[in-house]
Amino acid sequence: MVAEEVEEEVLWVEKYRPKTLDEIVNQEEVVAALKNFVKNRNIPNMLFAGPPGTGKTTAALALARDLYGDIWRSYTLELNASDERGIDMVRTRLKDFARTKVTGEIPYKILILDEADSMTREAQHALRRTMEKYADITRFILICNYPSKIIEPIQSRTAVFKFKRLSLEDIKGRLLYIAKNENVDLKEDGLEAIIEVSEGDLRKAINLLQSVAYLGIPVTKEVVYRTAGLVYPEYVREIILKAFKGDFEEARKLLIKAMTEEGVSGEDLLQEFYRELTRGDIIEVNAEDKIKLMEFLSELDYRISQGATDYLQLTALLAFITELGLKYQT
Amino acid sequence: MISMASELTIRRVPWTERFRPRSLDEVILTRRQRNQIENWWRMWVIWWNLRILWFEIFSKKWRDLLRTDEGKSWAKDVIPKWRDFFSKKFVSKFDNKTQETIFETIGTKTKKLTLNLRKNAKDKILNIFNEMWNDFVSYSKIEDRGVIPPFPPYKPLLLIGPPGTGKTSSIYALAWQEGVVVVEFNASDKRSSSVIKEVVREATLNIGFASAEALDHPPRIILLDEVDGLHAREDRGGFAAILRLINETKVPIAFTANIMHDRKVRMLMIYCETIFFDRPADYQIEKLINIISQKTKMIVPDDVRMYLKKYAPDFRTVVAALETYYYTKKLPYIFHDEMLSLQDAIRMGFGFKVEKDGKIDVIKTMERVQNYLTSAEEIDPFTLMLWVWENASNFVEKNNLFKFYDLLAFADYLYRIGSRRGNWRIAYRDAMNYLALSMAMYGKPVKNVWALRKIRVVKPTIIEKLGKIKQLMEGTGETTEESMKGLGLRPLLEKYAKKTHISRKQAWYELKFLSYLAKQAPEKIGELFANLYVPEETIKLFLEHFVKKEKKVHSIVLNSYREALGKIGPKFISLQGVETPPTKPTPEEKEVKKETKVKKEEQKTRTLDEFFS
Numbered sequence: 001m002v003a004e005e006v007e008e009e010v011l012w013v014e015k016y017r018p019k020t021l022d023e024i025v026n027q028e029e030v031v032a033a034l035k036n037f038v039k040n041r042n043i044p045n046m047l048f049a050g051p052p053g054t055g056k057t058t059a060a061l062a063l064a065r066d067l068y069g070d071i072w073r074s075y076t077l078e079l080n081a082s083d084e085r086g087i088d089m090v091r092t093r094l095k096d097f098a099r100t101k102v103t104g105e106i107p108y109k110i111l112i113l114d115e116a117d118s119m120t121r122e123a124q125h126a127l128r129r130t131m132e133k134y135a136d137i138t139r140f141i142l143i144c145n146y147p148s149k150i151i152e153p154i155q156s157r158t159a160v161f162k163f164k165r166l167s168l169e170d171i172k173g174r175l176l177y178i179a180k181n182e183n184v185d186l187k188e189d190g191l192e193a194i195i196e197v198s199e200g201d202l203r204k205a206i207n208l209l210q211s212v213a214y215l216g217i218p219v220t221k222e223v224v225y226r227t228a229g230l231v232y233p234e235y236v237r238e239i240i241l242k243a244f245k246g247d248f249e250e251a252r253k254l255l256i257k258a259m260t261e262e263g264v265s266g267e268d269l270l271q272e273f274y275r276e277l278t279r280g281d282i283i284e285v286n287a288e289d290k291i292k293l294m295e296f297l298s299e300l301d302y303r304i305s306q307g308a309t310d311y312l313q314l315t316a317l318l319a320f321i322t323e324l325g326l327k328y329q330t
Numbered sequence: 331m332i333s334m335a336s337e338l339t340i341r342r343v344p345w346t347e348r349f350r351p352r353s354l355d356e357v358i359l360t361r362r363q364r365n366q367i368e369n370w371w372r373m374w375v376i377w378w379n380l381r382i383l384w385f386e387i388f389s390k391k392w393r394d395l396l397r398t399d400e401g402k403s404w405a406k407d408v409i410p411k412w413r414d415f416f417s418k419k420f421v422s423k424f425d426n427k428t429q430e431t432i433f434e435t436i437g438t439k440t441k442k443l444t445l446n447l448r449k450n451a452k453d454k455i456l457n458i459f460n461e462m463w464n465d466f467v468s469y470s471k472i473e474d475r476g477v478i479p480p481f482p483p484y485k486p487l488l489l490i491g492p493p494g495t496g497k498t499s500s501i502y503a504l505a506w507q508e509g510v511v512v513v514e515f516n517a518s519d520k521r522s523s524s525v526i527k528e529v530v531r532e533a534t535l536n537i538g539f540a541s542a543e544a545l546d547h548p549p550r551i552i553l554l555d556e557v558d559g560l561h562a563r564e565d566r567g568g569f570a571a572i573l574r575l576i577n578e579t580k581v582p583i584a585f586t587a588n589i590m591h592d593r594k595v596r597m598l599m600i601y602c603e604t605i606f607f608d609r610p611a612d613y614q615i616e617k618l619i620n621i622i623s624q625k626t627k628m629i630v631p632d633d634v635r636m637y638l639k640k641y642a643p644d645f646r647t648v649v650a651a652l653e654t655y656y657y658t659k660k661l662p663y664i665f666h667d668e669m670l671s672l673q674d675a676i677r678m679g680f681g682f683k684v685e686k687d688g689k690i691d692v693i694k695t696m697e698r699v700q701n702y703l704t705s706a707e708e709i710d711p712f713t714l715m716l717w718v719w720e721n722a723s724n725f726v727e728k729n730n731l732f733k734f735y736d737l738l739a740f741a742d743y744l745y746r747i748g749s750r751r752g753n754w755r756i757a758y759r760d761a762m763n764y765l766a767l768s769m770a771m772y773g774k775p776v777k778n779v780w781a782l783r784k785i786r787v788v789k790p791t792i793i794e795k796l797g798k799i800k801q802l803m804e805g806t807g808e809t810t811e812e813s814m815k816g817l818g819l820r821p822l823l824e825k826y827a828k829k830t831h832i833s834r835k836q837a838w839y840e841l842k843f844l845s846y847l848a849k850q851a852p853e854k855i856g857e858l859f860a861n862l863y864v865p866e867e868t869i870k871l872f873l874e875h876f877v878k879k880e881k882k883v884h885s886i887v888l889n890s891y892r893e894a895l896g897k898i899g900p901k902f903i904s905l906q907g908v909e910t911p912p913t914k915p916t917p918e919e920k921e922v923k924k925e926t927k928v929k930k931e932e933q934k935t936r937t938l939d940e941f942f943s
Binding site: 010011013014057061078080114115118207210211214215227246248249252256259260261262263264300303306307308309311312313315316318319320322323326 | 712715716719723728729731732734735736738739742743746747750792795796798799800802803827828829830831832833834838839840842843846847850851854855857858861
């Protein structure tokens, strides 16, 4: 803990993470509500929902800091999706934390459950009882991307706050502020390129800015795009293009590489495919074919969710795109 | 009666034995293969004669020399050099032209060589041998003592190719023609180590060579069949023993192997004269049919010829099929189930079509495909699907790719859903039906099924690769006290995730960002890892996987990590649930620790002193 205070922050995402609610500039409505809770020293169980990189975790942490001051860490438990969160975990560790009483000005503590939408339904059901039972001594903040993946009983027990996608101006402002502080020569077109590539995800944008900045050269559009070659949508785009141009085997190899070397799960890849294919600027096909494509995508999504083998299913998608390509090239 | 009996006995010998070639002329070989074999044999004949000459002339002198200490030390120095020199020069000294002067040639135009020695061949051989020795003496500047040391053996022969393509037959034909004995060791039916021991004994025996008889030819060839099946897991020293054998043998050795991809076979190729055998070409099968039909006075109709050319995978099958045809007037079903390897099953599954009225009968074809697939090996539907998935693009036309993969993906879905719900009818029968259907409908039809065998069928590696990535992420779960490697990158992922308030999965994606930073600003990353208390083992793993070759980056990251860790002071690094030892503090760290302790003590004493004064 001591080291953390002394250390100069290496990661900009952490360094420039707003520490208090006041510092959060966007999401005005949500922040205003949260501030009121702090003022009254009482918070309900809450559900934060919104796209990635819009400040959900930041808001939860800032809230805790505002509420408890410097000792906030001993009043909060943060659990992530990848911390084991099966039903056993909910029944043991989470319950243990929830039922311990705390002394102090504020009689309850906060449990932040990040990425709650990746919890199993069974675990969510187990959580629901705990939430009710220890409501007096523990408050829950659930964070998720898709509120629809949270079971209804939990949704009804929480105050839902929707975080909207950050406005371009907000992202721009934040990036410029960081660039100025870190002495980065950020050019106008470079800034725009970062925003374009990171698609409204501030977290991604800051990470990208940092990796570009460390090159030690003026940040221009070209530099950003070259660096962003590592970024993941680009990779998916390349796979799609390869398939569309008829190089099916190459596309399949790239797909396997993404899964075996980068470790991307099939489900996530399919989401990326979905995003890239619906943007419509990669491959140009007529409406009818596009509908067919969407239909097939959702079919695959369903199959994968039912436990079908992801890479086998995704290969079929590549074959579909290859066939489309053949049709449009002749 | 007698003739009846003899006919019966002839009948009982399978044709594959009855028509085994008795000379190299009868073996169906390409010119290149034939030349290679003959040349190899000639070199051995020369070697053998040379050995006899050496015994006659030098062996006594050599033994006398070794009795003196001085001679011993001379020999110790010279032998390795001489062996090396001999191995290198032996082939070039006895090149084709020289061979002509040693062996009888028939017809000046074709210059076809027989394997019979000329009259004055021995003198010639001895001359060349002496010439070699003189070259060696002047080349390596050693003292010539008038004795030539013994020399190493010539190369063994390695025949690589599918079963039934004439590897073993070539050796037997050669032996038959030359009047030598073949001592065959079959690797597959004995424990490998004992096989090798026997071979070594046989190969280093001096029998038949000190005596006066059979001096013109080596008395035997050792044939070690199917070396790729040899020395599997049970015998690790097997291969080393073979290498020793190659260096010490006194008789020619021939190896055969089915596959070239085997690591040991590749090693053997370095030390051996290697000849490749392939699936027979049409004209070769035609030639074989002609030979047999002449010998048996059987008329083989054109459709039978066509069928054999189209479907027979090797010579042995052709002979066996003709035998059946001779006695029953019917051709057997060539593709015995047990003959199919998984690779062949997939090739056949894609390529074989049942035709009816010039059209492909999909249902019949599908049934056939299913037969192939299920008869190949004990294998579950999913593994089969993976094999098919991995190799499909070689067998499916591009414009059918989608239709094919769509069916395959559906088969996979059925299998998964079925096995998940315990409905084995869906998991096995229905999934297999769709798999077979996909291959039957969209596999490229081929005119010649034999040609399918040229298409490579590779093993799907995705499962292994996914396992590796999982291991890298999660670790194997087995951690020893000394090593964090068993944990994979988990310590790093967990600490980074905690630090940046994200999930471990998200952290995994961001490792790419970290690796990028590592290349741009390695010191910073080292510092960050130190602040996160990531164990050094884990960092090394991270660098190995994400930074790879840039060793400079590795060292900068690790140095700055150690430096930063020294500043913060070591802390016991433990992971939730897994107690792991801290990274060993480097000597400098220890010193830093000591220094701070000393400083503290100094401070203490000073204040106490002050207090008392």
